Amino acid sequence: MQAVSLIRSRTVVLPAPNIDTDQIIPARFLTVTTREGLGKQLFADWRYDAAGQPRPEFALNRPEAAGCTVLVAGRNFGCGSSREHAPWALVDHGFRAVISSEIADIFRNNSLKNGLLPVVVDDSTHAWLLEHPGAEVSIDLANNSLNLPGRAVNFRIEAFARYCLLNGVDEMGFLRGKLPDIERYEAARGW
Amino acid sequence: MAARTLFEKVWAAHEVVPETADTPAVLYIDLHLIHEVTSPQAFSVLRSLQLPVRRPDRTLATLDHSTPTRTEQVFGNVPIVLDDAAKQVQAMQRNCAEFGVELFDLRDARRGIVHIIGPELGASQPGTTIVCGDSHTSTHGAFGALAFGIGSTEVGHVFATQCLLQRKPKTFAINVAGRLQPGVTAKDLILAIIGQVGVGGGTGHVFEYRGPGINALSMDERMTICNMSIEAGARAGMVAPDETTFAYLKGRPRVPTGAAWEQALEHWRALVTDPGASFDKQVDIDASTLTPMITYGTNPGMVLPIGESIPQKRGDAVFDKALAYMGFTAGDAMLGKPIDVAFIGSCTNGRLEDLQAAARVLKGRKVAAGVRLLIVPGSQAVKREAEGLGLAKIFIDAGAEWRESGCSMCLGMNGDTVAKGKYAVSTSNRNFEGRQGVGARTLLASPYTAAASAVAGRLVDPREML
Ligand code: SF4
Numbered sequence: 001m002q003a004v005s006l007i008r009s010r011t012v013v014l015p016a017p018n019i020d021t022d023q024i025i026p027a028r029f030l031t032v033t034t035r036e037g038l039g040k041q042l043f044a045d046w047r048y049d050a051a052g053q054p055r056p057e058f059a060l061n062r063p064e065a066a067g068c069t070v071l072v073a074g075r076n077f078g079c080g081s082s083r084e085h086a087p088w089a090l091v092d093h094g095f096r097a098v099i100s101s102e103i104a105d106i107f108r109n110n111s112l113k114n115g116l117l118p119v120v121v122d123d124s125t126h127a128w129l130l131e132h133p134g135a136e137v138s139i140d141l142a143n144n145s146l147n148l149p150g151r152a153v154n155f156r157i158e159a160f161a162r163y164c165l166l167n168g169v170d171e172m173g174f175l176r177g178k179l180p181d182i183e184r185y186e187a188a189r190g191w
Numbered sequence: 192m193a194a195r196t197l198f199e200k201v202w203a204a205h206e207v208v209p210e211t212a213d214t215p216a217v218l219y220i221d222l223h224l225i226h227e228v229t230s231p232q233a234f235s236v237l238r239s240l241q242l243p244v245r246r247p248d249r250t251l252a253t254l255d256h257s258t259p260t261r262t263e264q265v266f267g268n269v270p271i272v273l274d275d276a277a278k279q280v281q282a283m284q285r286n287c288a289e290f291g292v293e294l295f296d297l298r299d300a301r302r303g304i305v306h307i308i309g310p311e312l313g314a315s316q317p318g319t320t321i322v323c324g325d326s327h328t329s330t331h332g333a334f335g336a337l338a339f340g341i342g343s344t345e346v347g348h349v350f351a352t353q354c355l356l357q358r359k360p361k362t363f364a365i366n367v368a369g370r371l372q373p374g375v376t377a378k379d380l381i382l383a384i385i386g387q388v389g390v391g392g393g394t395g396h397v398f399e400y401r402g403p404g405i406n407a408l409s410m411d412e413r414m415t416i417c418n419m420s421i422e423a424g425a426r427a428g429m430v431a432p433d434e435t436t437f438a439y440l441k442g443r444p445r446v447p448t449g450a451a452w453e454q455a456l457e458h459w460r461a462l463v464t465d466p467g468a469s470f471d472k473q474v475d476i477d478a479s480t481l482t483p484m485i486t487y488g489t490n491p492g493m494v495l496p497i498g499e500s501i502p503q504k505r506g507d508a509v510f511d512k513a514l515a516y517m518g519f520t521a522g523d524a525m526l527g528k529p530i531d532v533a534f535i536g537s538c539t540n541g542r543l544e545d546l547q548a549a550a551r552v553l554k555g556r557k558v559a560a561g562v563r564l565l566i567v568p569g570s571q572a573v574k575r576e577a578e579g580l581g582l583a584k585i586f587i588d589a590g591a592e593w594r595e596s597g598c599s600m601c602l603g604m605n606g607d608t609v610a611k612g613k614y615a616v617s618t619s620n621r622n623f624e625g626r627q628g629v630g631a632r633t634l635l636a637s638p639y640t641a642a643a644s645a646v647a648g649r650l651v652d653p654r655e656m657l
Contacts, residue, residue, distance in 0.1 A: 016509055018390050018490050022623040027604040031257050031275035033231035033282045035343075045625045050611075074509075076391035079424060079490075080623060082326040083229065084342035102391055105360075105426050106326060110342035158358060160214045170344075172240070175352045178208060178217050182354055185207040185219055 001115045003168030006140055007096045009069040012059050013133035014043075019073055020080035021107060025089045027081075038085055039092030060093075064134055069096040072129045076100070078107025087111045097139050099146070101126035112161040113170065119146060119155045141166055194465035196362050197431050198397045201337040201462070205320045207354055215356040221319040223249055223349045224305045225292070227283040228256045228604075229324030233347035234286040244290040246353045251314060252287050252294040254280055255304045257605050260567050260594035265297055272606045290350075303570020303596045306330035306538035310414065311572050313443025317432035317459040322349060327538050327620065328427075329420040333413035334440070335432035335462045337397070340421065361471040363396035363425065367404030369479030374654035376548065377412035378540060378618065378637040380404070381419045382484040382494045384476060390492040393425030396472060399464060400430050404478035410439040411544040418539045419620050422491040431463045483652055485525050486622045486635040488513035493622075497640065497652050500524045516624055517632050518612070525650055528634075532615040533564045533645035534627070535638050537601040540618035541569025543576050545638045550582040552642035552656050558590040559648030565592045565607065567599040591645070603628045616641045616650065 029041040047058050054061045071090065077100040078086060087110045090098065097117040108118045119139060121129070128148070129135065138147045141162060145152045164171060185191075195203075202218075210216040223246075230252070237244065244250055257276035263269040271277035280297065287294035295302040301312070306327055309315040317335035322328060324346045331338035341355065348355055365384055371377070398420050405413070413430045420428030430436075437456060440446050447455050485497045493513060495501070503521045504510040514521060519528075535541075535549050549566065558564045566586050568574040574596055577583050586593050600607040601619035603626065609615040611630030618641050619626075622633035636644070639653035646656065 016512070018492075018509075020490070020621075020623045022602075022621065022626050026625050026629075027602040028629075030228050030604055031273065031279050033279060034235070035232050045629060050629075076394070076424065079390060080326065080421075080621065082324055082340035082342055084232070084324075084344060087342075102394060104391070104424060105394055106340055106342060110344065113342065113344040158215070159212060160356070163213075171356050172236075172348060172351060174214075175217065175348055175354055175356060178354065179352065181207050181217065182219070182352060186353075191221075 001113070001168050001170050004096065004115055004117055004141055004165040006138060007069060007117065008138040010064070010134050010136055011070045011072045011129060012065045012068045013072045013130055014059055015074050015130045017074035018076045018079055021078060021083050021086040022080055024078065024086040025083065030083060030085055035088045037092060038089035039094070042089040042093045059133070069094055070099065070137055070139070071095050071097070072099045074100065074130070075102045077103050079104040082106045082110070084110045084114070087114045087116045091116050099129060112165065115165065117141065117165065121146060121153060121155055125153050194468035196464045196468045196470060197335060197399055197429055197462055198337065198362050201318055201320065202359060204318065205337070210359060215358045217354050218357045219320065220322050220349050220353055220355060221249060222251070222309070222314055222321045224309055224321065224323035224328070225250065225252045225346065226255050226305050226323070226325065227258070227279045229343045230346055231279065231282050231286065232343045233324070233350055234290065236347040237290065237350055240351070242351050244292055244350045247291045247293070249353060250292045251309070252283065252292050253302055253305050253308055254283060254295070254297055256598045256602065258297065258597045259606050260597045260599045261606070262595055265595045276605060300571050303572065304538045304541060304598055306418065307541060307569035307573065310334065310410070311443070311570055313440050313446035316440065316446070317436060318462050322355065326421045327418050329425070330414050330418040330538055332417040332420065332427050332429040333410060334436055335429055335459070337427055337429065339426040360426065361396045363393055363398050364470040364473035365398050365400045366473060366475045367400060367402040367478050368475065369404050369477040370407050371404070371478045371481065374639060374657050375481050375483055376637040376639060377408055377415040379481055379484040380478055381416045382486065382491065382635065383481050385419060385423045385491050386494040387474060387476060388423045390422060390490050391424045393420065393423040396425050398425045398428035399470070400428060401464070405430055406433065409544060410435060411542040414542065415539055419491065422620060432459050483637060483640050483654070485640065485650065487517065487519060487525060489516055489622055489624050491620065491622060491635060494635070495525065497525055497650065526652065528650045529614065530562060530616050530634070530644050530649060531613040532609050533562065533641045534600040534615055534617040534619065535641050536565070536567030536569065536599055537619035538569060539620045540638050541567060541573065543573050545618065546573065546577045546582050548638040549642040550585045552639055552646065552653060553589040553591070554585050556589055556646045558645045562645050562648050563592070564590065564645040565594070565600055567594045568596045570596045600627055602626060603631070609633070616644045
């Protein structure tokens with residue numbers, strides 16, 4: 001996993017609340033056995049028309065969205081299925097962070113494991129971001145701060161996940177380091 | 192010791208290393224269920240790290256999501272239509288063979304939807320931790336297990352260590368008073384709960400469904416309830432085990448016998464929330480006031496009693512977008528809306544009692560002209576039972592399609608889909624845009640409502656056919 005520190009970008013905004021993982025990547029694209037290359041199917045049914053042509057009005061297809069790495073989305077982003085294909089597709093497309101007022105549990109966990117920063121902000125910051133697509137923002141993970149034009153707000157992130165993101169380490173190594181404890185636990189339970 | 196909730200008891204018993212401010216808990220996983228869609232990338236991680244599956248004896252694999260349900264494809268020689276799905280099924284067979292994981296393969300008599308087979312085998316037991324790369328793992332919470340969905344990276348963690356790093360969630364009591372009225376089902380109850388709590392209302396929490404309205408339910412019904420916990424944002428939902436739970440489990444293949452059974456019972460009986468234990472949140476609902484429910488929008492929280500009309504919500508762009516997708520207008524009555532497809536199955540409503548409910552409606556009746564009724568048992572065991580009891584004959588006589596087990600039309604990645612713009616009354620759990628096929632319009636309901644609407648060719652209150 002790539003280390004995350006400072007992310008600086010203009011935002012792309014998808015204001016709808018409850019954007020579920022079936023919208024992020026529809027089930028028919030889940031028949032893969034690898035995690036690469038899913039970016040082209042990101043938001044497939046919103047991004048492309050029936051003939052497979054990009055819909056020019058969709059936020060991700062607009063010229064100003066090119067190169068943006070921060071997605072601002074409506075409340076309860078990433079609800080629904082546990083498919084990690086959702087953060088894989090977002091990362092493959094180029095996103096490094098998602099900002100919302102509420103991010104669904106499994107999606108948030110999955111994002112943290114793939115270097116996609118889930119940033120949960122208060123309602124008024126969220127409302128401002130939704131109303132200002134294309135705003136220049138920077139996310140400073142080392143200081144837990146989201147900088148908007150003219151002000152900064154703090155966001156909360158689980159301490160260990162933050163450590164892993166800052167250092168580009170994954171949790172597997174940490175967990176495997178606990179194997180002696182795990183073996184003791186199993187022995188005590190007769191497992 | 193301080194009074195504790197059921198969840199807190201199960202959590203504490205599985206803490207290998209407790210959480211600190213800096214690190215999450217290391218939580219032991221008793222049972223790891225896997226399927227073909229979310230496991231291949233985790234097997235690849237093991238391969239690249241040259242690690243084995245640490246506890247294959249605590250791992251169980253099945254084929255369900257991208258697996259076809261047509262008999263000729265499962266038992267005949269007709270190939271799986273979707274090439275990629277076929278590859279995924281083959282990858283699962285290779286991975287399980289290579290890593291020594293027990294797989295209920297395509298033609299195995301024990302195969303079925305992952306959340307149906309665990310309980311059926313007696314592998315889903317009270318007080319255990321159960322995970323799967325699938326959000327509806329919450330189903331197993333019906334047994335008083337702590338069961339939740341994980342992503343593929345975490346599937347890799349469990350493969351390698353049998354543990355997960357987890358922060359302790361908060362608790363949320365769903366207090367259910369009263370009994371369900373005839374013709375009103377567990378599905379209607381959970382839809383009403385989601386409508387009340389909201390689709391994100393449970394985020395960060397584990398539900399405990401409690402009260403007389405829950406105690407009165409069968410295990411099949413409790414599973415329907417726990418299954419949809421995730422649709423209110425909760426990763427897990429639990430019901431305290433009781434005599435109904437024990438009677439269900441007794442004699443199942445993976446349940447202890449003899450003295451070990453007595454010992455297990457003693458342990459399981461302690462798995463209740465202590466009097467005086469407190470929850471972080473709670474809601475109350477009276478089951479006796481409910482009528483059959485139906486969704487009208489594009490998430491399970493957009494739900495109402497079937498006899499009501501779609502509300503007016505002026506100036507709500509999201510609401511308008513959902514109605515436009517569904518082809519509905521605010522103020523429309525739901526009763527009488529024409530339908531094209533009815534789907535009875537899935538991990539929500541693909542168990543024997545669900546099929547018995549459908550049969551009660553369909554017996555001696557015919558599916559309306561122009562309507563397709565697809566009935567897909569949740570497992571091969573359910574299929575055999577339904578055939579043995581004569582239910583399958585009732586379905587076929589009524590003009591329904593009767594299939595092999597699998598996820599089928601619940602998510603439309605196995606060849607079973609709803610066509611663009613068509614209306615499907617479905618007993619599954621998600622009415623998201625495109626869930627059952629590109630442009631498909633899903634109305635979530637109980638097996639009674641799905642069967643009755645298939646007969647009428649339009650949405651009806653099933654109580655008129657019972
Ligand atoms: S039946 Fe549907 S919800 Fe259940 S496991 Fe299969 S795809 Fe998921």
